[in-house]
Amino acid sequence: MPDKIALKEKREIAKQRAEELKGRIEPYLQAKEEIPDGMKEWDIIFERQEKIKKHFGVDDSEWNDWRWQVTRRIYRVETLVKLLGLAQEEAENIKKVGESYRWAVSPYYLSLIDPNNSRCPIRMQAIPSFEELMDNGGKDDPMGEEFTSPAPGITRRYPDRLIINVTNQCAMYCRHCQRRRNIGEVDRGTPREQLQAALNYVRQNEEIRDVLLTGGDALMLNNDLIDWLLTELDNIPHVEIKRLGTRALVTMPMRVTDELCKILERHAPIYINAQFNHPMEVTPAVAEACMKLTRAGVALGNQAVLLAGINDTAHIMKKLNHNLLKILVRPYYIFHAKAVKGTAHFRTRVDAGIAIMEELRGFTSGLAIPTFIVNAPDGYGKTPMLPEYLVSMARDSISIRTWENRIMKYENKD
Ligand code: SF4
Structure with a gap:
């Protein structure tokens, strides 16, 4: 733009540009009002919670006790029929799916389901669907995790970090679970000897600076065990950070007790990665x-x-990420769903994810833009998938494509 333009004229140009930018956000502003939102629908969710409490004959103190939520996970079709008013055919289908794939839902997560909407995004993640039995194409372990476990309980795919699998338990068994082969029929904490073996592996490999405790769900461990594991890791000089992988924050937020917080505070620095997939999951209880x-x-x-x-549109992803930022959760990754057996109905094309990224970059704050990831086959690692912004590269300049599809030259000199 030429420099010699009067201030008044510059302001006019800026105003026109501001109008243009307003137009860019208009479709989202209209669409977002239609997207179910756990904050706005809390009154309705609360009413459903009252119904569930009445069904179990409990008061708030039990409802807010995570142990009660775990022991009262709903895994009988008869209970679902009562609480969601399922049709006979759907109930029969759930029974059939249950013979092949385990299911269970925490009472809290069940309360987020809209019983009048068969495509409710919460319901689709929680309640078995006959489509699970129609998928014979996927694999049990497309990431080849079994081939990346150099010691019991360890998954190692990168130079400086690894996973310790601490349990196979979860507050809910998600229908899209990418590790459903680990879930099994019974809850199994990883035996103490196996945890010791995993810790020994970390001790013996000094390049490991980052340890992720996951499973299953790391917050299904009791507080004493979490405290012990974090203490052991703190005593390994080369471990710089600890991470916990959990969906309990989404499916059972009452797991975050004051006592747990005190433990985590003692073992800083701690990072928690959750898995929120839809704005309906971001509720006042989660906040x-x-x-x-x-x-x-x-x-x-x-x-x-x-x-x-569930979330394969840019508008839903954008709203999810905005709602997460409001409760101080940074959108970090969007994973492309792998070809795990029984989950084909959830899988999108990779281009669907790239199209979402295209509609996030520039349209919203960088903080609200996670990295879209394809997990390479056989455990060769997370691979970012990006829209193409570099059009060409010459000796002294590059050609770039902006978020609004403007092709521009950019100097690239020594
Ligand atoms: S919480 Fe995670 S590991 Fe557990 S069932 Fe859901 S996706 Fe799978």
Whole structure:
């Protein structure tokens, strides 16, 4: 733009540009009002919670006790029929799916389901669907995790970090779970000897600076065990940070007790990665849990999974990420769903994810833009998928494509 333009004229240009930018956000502003939102629908969710409490004959103190939520996970079709008013055919289908794939839902997560909407994004993640039995194409372990476990309980795919699998338990068994082969029929904590073996592996490999405790769900461990594991890791000089992988923050926010927060605060630096997939999952109860964790010095991130019919549009992803930022959870990754057996109905094309990224970059704050990831086959690692912004590269300049599709030259000199 030429420099010699009067200030008044510059202001006019800026005003026109501002109008143009307003136009760019208009479609989202209209669409977002239609997207179910756990904050706005809390009154309705609360009414459903009252119904569930009445069904179990409990009061708030039991409802808010995570152990009660775990022991009262709903895994009988008869209970679902009563609480969601399922049709006979659907109930029969759930029974059939249950013979092949385990399912269970925490009473809290069940309360987020809209019983009048068969395509409710919460319901689709929680309640078995006959489509699970129609998928014979996927693999049990497309990431080849079994080939990346150099010691019991360890998954290692990168030079300086690894996973310790601490349990196979979860507050809910997600229908899209990418590790469903680990879930099994019974809850199994990793035996103490196996945890010791995994810790020994970390001790013996000094390049490991970052350890992720996951499973299953790391917050399904009791507080004493979490404290012990974090203490052991703190005593390994080369471990710089600890991470916990959990969906309990989403499916059972009452797991975030004051006692847990005190433990995590003692073992800083701690990072928690959750898995929020839809704005309906971001509720006042979740916000309170996130605030407690943040006050305890825990940094929160989100790893969404791109799921057909649930969050495979830019508007839903944008709203999810905005709602997460409001509760101090940084959108970190969006994973392309792998070809795990029984989950084909959730899988999108990779281009669907790239199209979402295209509609996020520039259209919203960089903080609200996670990295879209394809997990390479056979455990060769997370691979970022990006829209193309570099059009060409010459000796002294490059040609770039902006978020609004303007092709521009950019100097690239020594
Ligand atoms: S919480 Fe995670 S590991 Fe557990 S069922 Fe859901 S996706 Fe799978």
